[in-house]
Amino acid sequence: MEPVISLNHVSKHFGHRIAVNEVSLDIASGQAVALLGPNGAGKTTSIAMMLGLLHPTTGEIRLLGRTPGHLASREKIGVVLQNVSVPERLKVRECINLVRGFYPNPRSLDDLLNLAGLATDSDMQAHLLSGGKMRRLQFALAMAGNPEVLFLDEPTVGMDVTSRRQFWDALRQYVGEGRTLILTTHDLQEADVMTDRVVVMHHGLVIADAPPERIKMEFGDRQISFVADDARLIHVVRQWAEVADVQTSGRQVTIVTSDSDAVLKRLIHDNWDIRDIRVGGTGLEDAFVRLTREEVSLA
């Protein structure tokens, strides 16, 4: 079956800055995909190109078998973008009805209000909604046409915990109906909860493309660093199964591991002479840097 979205060696340059660099990607119908990465990774630019809001500098994109932006495919998608506010002087329900009127087979107003948890706010002035409710209204607008493909650009930014939970529930229902979801996020938890495939972007490149469990393993690594006088330690530790990587800088040793507890216990049990021990998470940013470096070394 033809993929819902396909990117074929797509690049986007803004002057000298390369926002997206030679990205190729196929997304099949029914997949829930997260574009994960730090700010400036090229996620939003990629989404904008999939939607036809930006044209790629080179490469080709197809959305539902057509060039993005085609009116016929716009009837089948729903979109939440960043930095959008709704028009003034419309009530919540009027705003939803305005957008419902764009689609051939819209969902019912009540359905959308409930989906977004806005049933009690339907007579509020739409543009005066608080940040979290505004995001939920935009979700309702995205769902107005009963979309087959849903694009969400950082959907939960500005939402409090309750809003987020409610939003995730609504999304899970959508995904459960076998429809396609593409969301961008810099929150690994969100990607993990909502999707079955995570595409990690950094500096415009796709540096990983895997199920969330695998990405989490990669990102869940911890670092143990210490000073060791005995250089033999490095060779020994490298053999341990739970150790992913060992780096040295003089007598400073840094171990990257998926199980810091086990490594520490072994180090102490074996009576190695180590001091100034520090244990920490590698963090998203570190993981990105590491993944990027691996990408470069592979090239």
Add this chain to the structure above:
Amino acid sequence: MKPFLSQWKADLLRTVRDRRFFVLTLIMPVGFYLLFIHEQRGATAIAGTFWSAYFMVSMATFGVVGASVNTLGVRLAAERKMGWVRWLRTTPLSSVGYAASKISTQLSLSLLIVAVVFMVAHSNQGVTLSAKHWVEIVLWIWIGSIPFAALGVLIGLAGNSAQVLGTLVYLGLSLLGGLWTPVEALPKTMQDIAHWMPTYRYAQPAWNLLAGKGVDIKDIAFLAGYTILFVGLAAIIQNRLDVKPDTN
């Protein structure tokens, strides 16, 4: 068609709800009419008609041009800035549908402005025309406002400068086109300039209709040309704006 109707309905609702703007748009041309009609007495003959009728057409066109060039532009700029227009481009509402809705809303408002100015002129100054004349003149001022709506769309692309630019263009065109002072009363150079103004080409046929003359094909050609120019420029600028980088 359905997306357009939905957008138009919402736009009309929003226009009427903006009370201050709505009242001001109607009061401005009516207020100026009542203010200036007494300076030159209404019964003064001018261009084959009377000043009261002549200035009625001037102020109706002035009001319509203002509402189109100034406010339409500012509103479009605001909707662009809010990101709403960008989002709409992901929905089945086409950019043509969007523009058509804005222009239709503008035309509805224009019709109302003309009706109000004419009613005031009729009741206050006793301006009377045959039913055929009323209809002809109203239709001309209404349909003839299309290039100004297009100009409003163009100015709307100026972003933060739209407000200032809109006001300048609005007042400049009104003054140079003879909406304030009859063109015949201007120096020769100013008259030559006036003949190139879309405002002159817009008001002149209406004044001619008052005098029992027909609409000159030349005026229609001028307005059509300006419409094509404004729409073309807007399309070019729109395309340029689209390739600009945005927040990532």
